Amino acid sequence: MKSYNSSIVTKQGLKQLIENILAHKYRLLAPKKSGEQLSFETILRAEEVVLNQLLRTMTTLSPKEVFFPRTEPVLRYTGQEMHDVEPPTPETVLFGIRPCDARGLELLDKVFTWDYNDKFYLKRREATTIVTFACSDQASVDEHCFCLGVGGDPTASSGSDLLLSTNGDDAFLLEVITEKGERLLNSCKEGVELQASDKRAADQLEAIKDRFVRKQDLTEVRHKMPEYFDSDQLVQETYRCLGCGICAMSCPTCHCFDIVDEPKAGTLGEGARVKNWDACSFALFTKHAGGHNPRELQCQRCRQRYFHKLAYYPQKFSEESLCVGCGRCSRSCPVGLDIYQAVTHVLGKGRA
Ligand code: SF4
Ligand code: SF4
Known part of the structure; x- marks a missing residue:
């Protein structure tokens, strides 16, 4: 996977980026507070994105339903006539998923293109740019996490278009991972101060690894x-x-x-x-x-x-x-x- 470049962006800059995404009429989905839990919802105002909480709390449900809804019509019929259904596919930014979820989407890709290309899933994948939050905060990992044991990594970029990780209290490292991510950033970066950096989220992996209590290797x-x-x-x-x-x-x-x-x-x-x-x-x-x-x-x-x-x-x-x-x-x-x-x-x- 090609990594294009990385920059430091302040929390204020990140909020501006979110505002620009909304101003450019993307549909923005991000973890939103729902009682004590977080769930992926449509965001209408930048303040609805709970940056601090999404670094610490994993959403109760995964983001798979953005691509594979829990229920959807695939065909309509009237008497003997069949009518194709086209899935609605607005240009979407899926913001704040975890590296394990981004990797999960790559695994689902294999299923939905195996013996049949599922257009409902694939069109949504095509229309969606994924901005992942690496589990780079000490509080991101809890006693249930075991991505390291199944070939994952809390700062991995696989499956992401842009990757964010913490860089001090008030700043983030923003890595461009794919051309899709680069296009999103280029179209929405006006007013966002980006300071070039040669850091990588993976640089912080060693410290985060110590947080894992579940380290047994299940890959074999x-x-x-x-x-x-x-x-x-x-x-x-x-x-x-x-x-x-x-x-x-x-x-x-x-x-x-x-x-x-x-x-x-x-x-x-x-x-x-x-x-x-x-x-x-x-x-x-x-x-x-x-x-x-x-x-x-x-x-x-x-x-x-x-x-x-x-x-x-x-x-x-x-x-x-x-x-x-x-x-x-x-x-x-x-x-x-x-x-x-x-x-x-x-x-x-x-x-x-
Ligand atoms: S393993 Fe637990 S969560 Fe899964 S079906 Fe059984 S009771 Fe429910
Ligand atoms: S730990 Fe594994 S099996 Fe359990 S929800 Fe996550 S991906 Fe699915």
Whole structure:
């Protein structure tokens, strides 16, 4: 990945950049306060971007729904006639995602271009410029984060167009990563003081690494996992699963969906074919029309999710796992289940 240049920008300069993005009529999406949590929302005024908080708190849900909405029509029908649906694709700036989320989008790209080019996802990707905040602040990393164990890095630029990292109390390092990022910066930098710098966010990695309590390397577990497929330890680690699905909903890389036809109420033969998020944690996900469910137990569904992340995706697409170590699933799980802990416990104990 080519890195073009880097500059220092003050907090005030960054606010000006955000104002310019809005003034240039981009749709701006950024983490916004929603009670005690942060969620990606449309920003109308620069003050809505909570710079200090977004460095310290990860959004509860990932930004995947900017590209892959939880529900959307993919076709409309009237009687025998089918009508294509074009996804709305305004020029968008997605601001303040984490490096793990940016990397997650690159993993999703492989899925949505694998046997079929999903125009809904791809057009939104094309229309979106990604401004990432590196986890360069000491408070950015918590006890759930484990990107280092799955081939990530808290200051990585992969998947980003522009990369921001802290540079002292009142300033940021701004790195241009792609031509798309350069175009955005060039079109929105009027009035923004940029001081050239030869620093890199990665320069600060060593100090941030010490913040991680989860450092075990999971990049090779795909070779060992098949041996544990029906082990008692894995059942013990996963039997508490309730099947609520919040792990998959909050995950930046879970991408299962279902397609259903939804007739329009009060009409005859009119309706839409709709793509909805689904999850392997749900009992109905694999239930056959005849009533048989090959994943009869909840712990088997949980196992499927772990295997898809750490064994099946790496086997199918690349050596990389489908987990980017963001920790959202373990932060959100109502019964404290945790993919990192489950896999490290099971593999650490040996086969029983
Ligand atoms: S692992 Fe936790 S979050 Fe995921 S479905 Fe089971 S109970 Fe819900
Ligand atoms: S499986 Fe959990 S830790 Fe891994 S990317 Fe998904 S939400 Fe993040």
